[in-house]
Amino acid sequence: MPAAGSFPAVEIRRVLPDEHERAGALVVAAYRALPGEHLTEDYAAELADVARRASEAEVLVALADVAGAPCDEIVGCVTFVPDRSSPWAELLEDGESGIRMLAVRPDAQGRGCGRALVEACVARTGELGRSALLLHTTPWMTVAQRLYSSCGFERSPERDWAPVPEVPLLAYRLAMP
Ligand SMILES: CC(C)(COP(=O)(O)OP(=O)(O)OC[C@H]1O[C@@H](n2cnc3c(N)ncnc32)[C@H](O)[C@@H]1OP(=O)(O)O)[C@@H](O)C(=O)NCCC(=O)NCCS
Structure with a gap:
């Protein structure tokens, strides 16, 4: 893990x-x-397709000052799925x-940056x-x-599933107050 300490500032916003x-x-x-060696080329292509996710869900990016200039580089990304109507909803109720x-x-x-992206989704x-x-x-x-x-998520083993046997998916759930 880098020993550089936290970024002084991380900006989270929708991807452009x-x-x-x-x-x-x-x-x-x-x-x-x-x-x-878990990443197949098919899944890599799906991960790369931010344009599709941005049109079917909400894609947030994290910007930070990697090069010394304030918040000018995209260093993180997450897809927020508002509800189960999105094609990106995975077993949402x-x-x-x-x-x-x-x-x-x-x-x-x-x-x-990872924590900032999760907190933005929360x-x-x-x-x-x-x-x-x-x-x-x-x-x-x-x-x-x-x-x-x-961040307060709890394991929810009853909602685990596996799209293929070699990829077991572990469910985590955060109940909102
Ligand atoms: C998971 C991921 C997004 C976290 O992003 P990040 O920017 O490194 O996360 P943060 O810096 O906010 O750190 C979050 C916590 O993880 C710890 N951490 C981060 N990188 C670490 C590492 N390489 N080893 C050990 N701990 C690490 C941090 O110390 C921090 O814990 P703390 O707040 O208790 O100190 C990033 O590691 C990643 O992209 N992983 C590969 C993709 C992945 O696994 N995605 C998850 C999909 S479900």
Whole structure:
């Protein structure tokens, strides 16, 4: 993990059309950097397609001052799924929002961007008046699991599933106050 400390400032906002490609590339890079050989080329292409997710859900990006200039580089990306009507909804029930494809550029990890993106999704869930935020992760995404737990998410094993046997998905749920 980088020893550089947290970024002094992280800006979270909706992705702009001319940023789709860069945001998609960072999501693929973050998933590729995970331990093991889990990323198929089909799934990499899906991860890269931020344009589609931005039109069918809400894509948020994190900007930080990697190069010394204030908040000018996209270093993180997440897809917020407002409700179960979105094609990106993964086992959402009525009243729930979802998180998909959270990622921070490998060279910017460990500096607070992942947490800022999750907190932005929690805030959006509250704005929409939803009852809970649900997501799925994998056993090899251990940093993400710790992050979700420390943000208040709880394991929800009854909602685990596996799109294919080699990809077990672990459900985490945050009940909104
Ligand atoms: C999960 C991920 C988005 C977290 O982003 P991040 O910017 O590194 O997260 P943060 O800096 O906000 O750190 C969150 C917590 O994880 C810890 N952490 C971050 N990177 C770490 C590392 N490499 N090793 C150990 N702990 C780490 C931080 O210390 C922090 O914990 P703390 O607040 O208790 O100190 C990022 O690691 C990533 O892109 N992973 C690959 C893709 C992935 O697994 N996505 C999840 C999809 S469900």
